[in-house]
Amino acid sequence: MSNDTPDKPDEDEDWMKYANAGFGETDYSLWDDQPAEQDEAEEEPDFDLNSTPNQLGTHMEEIPRAPSPAGHKHLVRIGTCDHCLGRLGGKKRYEQTIAESGAEIRASVVQRDSHLENARTEIPLCPFCENLYEEADLLADIIHDAIQPYEATRLQLGARIPKDQIAAEEELRKRLGAGGSDALKSGLVTEIARNLNDRLDGKKLVNDKPQILALIDVLTLTVELDIRAHYLYGRYQKLERGIPQTRWPCRACKGRGCEKCEGTGLQYKKSVQDLIGNPLLGLFEAKEHAFHGMGREDIDVRCLGQGRPFVIEMKEPKIRTVDLDAAMKSINELAEGSIKITGLRSSNRSEVVRVKDTPAEKSYTIRFRVMPLSEAEHAVLTAPVDLTHVDVQDRG
Template structure:
């Protein structure tokens, strides 16, 4: 009681007076608690009751008189966005927090922070007027009140969509490869990323996008079979509830047979982490030319001996961008699909990170064993397709 009476003599507003005794009187707001303390102080001292507004408060210095203003600013900023949940945060001038610390030391109290009071009171108004709920864990939008400069900013949670794509043509990259000399246009004309993201960006009204693939195939390789998993991240989406099946169909229609999205569903940041961290085995179909030709039995025998652990020194074709290291990789399966003269079609299943072209031609001895080494013949890779991503094996 003594602390409350002393606090009432410091000229604090109801919000700040109540904050310093926030653990007392459950079911009351800090402003109601502060007013109650002031009434008790008036009755015990016999002095006239005189309310103290935030503008007169030596601690908040008018901060809590702006609650309505900040709520209106927040509602206006939020009005263009589709959202279900939000959370209010704030940045407070340091001098106000320092003044609050001095009062707490003088009284021996542990006040509820200025920020928490402001966030809660603004949040109550925003929730009541928009019908949206406060979410402390993972809100769609964070409203940040900057009380230092009197403005409100929004931090909009990205929209994440999980899918699988098939790349049906050669000559396009997975992600955009901008070239300054081409005015920022992609080196390969377009990319899987651009073909997928374009319709989604239009529908969601985002400001930028990121494409997270579970690995990537070479530009000159196709991605067939069950498709490669990906997560598309849309930054600052205006709209969140999208007709994903209609969107998937629109992506495929616009792609004109270059790619095909097999599925599209809502995702989270955890899906991004999963897609980027998993390294599943993959199956490939490789078309090769074996100089001078080879018999079926000899080729099948070489493929059987190719199964197991191989050592690959960084291929010469990527030495300009990767360290020159020796990597051990496992080949799980290698089988002959077709053989006509010097031309063969081979299917292999390999550990993630295996350089499959080099597994065939040997890269001048940098990959051992290779099909070329086992046959003792020059092997030329004519084409390469990824035919299955075995992510079900590493869940």
């Protein structure tokens, strides 16, 4: 082949002209067979443009505690009743009721934010008390009617509220209420006491040592009365043998009543406890009595001297003011010489402890009579005794 002859192109294509060291510059894409992904639109907060201002306020502003204006506003917004507004708002003045204070707080909030005027109507259930304060007048009426049959000078109120309700209210009160706000139970009892105070007729509301405890059940809206006992102190002399100090249940029937005890359930028909307590039941209109003595004596002996101290407990009495001198005289007459009591006076529970814990010192007087011996008895005692050899050894 001469040099003048032009080069004949190769029959095969020159692959070099397609070669390229750069990545991704070819027209062929490795991902052409994959479906194209579409960019997802970013989700934006779904705000209701028609939402009311109080809904926006709940989400957008930090909620401080009362007594700040914003705290009062939130209390009104969530449907708090006037009583709880006054209880938690921290604005109550001296001699002002919590309902009056709550009404003032609500009026102040509505004056600034008129859209909250109907908040209580829109949310009719108070989140703090669940509308218990609306029943305060009713509960005061129930207590007033329940205590009418009983004579008492000291009355205490209490409330029984479910634990979960107390815990929920306490958590909400500590988060939203003013510091030092009354708890639900104490606030409710105080409100009932305020409604009841003007109608007590000589009864005084106290926090300790009551004669009547009125316990309110908020679930059933009922009142349970705990009538405390009335105590009397005195001394008794037992002048007749065969009388026990307290009731002695029948050994055969264990107090249930049988033919042997003639249906009384008692081993002995009389006891010091019944001789003193039974006449007092009618005077005090009590249901039962209990006897507490300073020690006790045997059944077959008498108790003389100054008498044994005792305290008798009259349970659930309706009357507490009794002429004790007349009562003591009546007891002694009805006993017909079996016992005699002296120094009867009113007492208290602490004296029961003192009487029971005091060691009872007692002395016995033994009396005996020497009778002259008859001739036959004297002869037996003075007759010579024949001793055998065995008898002497045994004695030795």
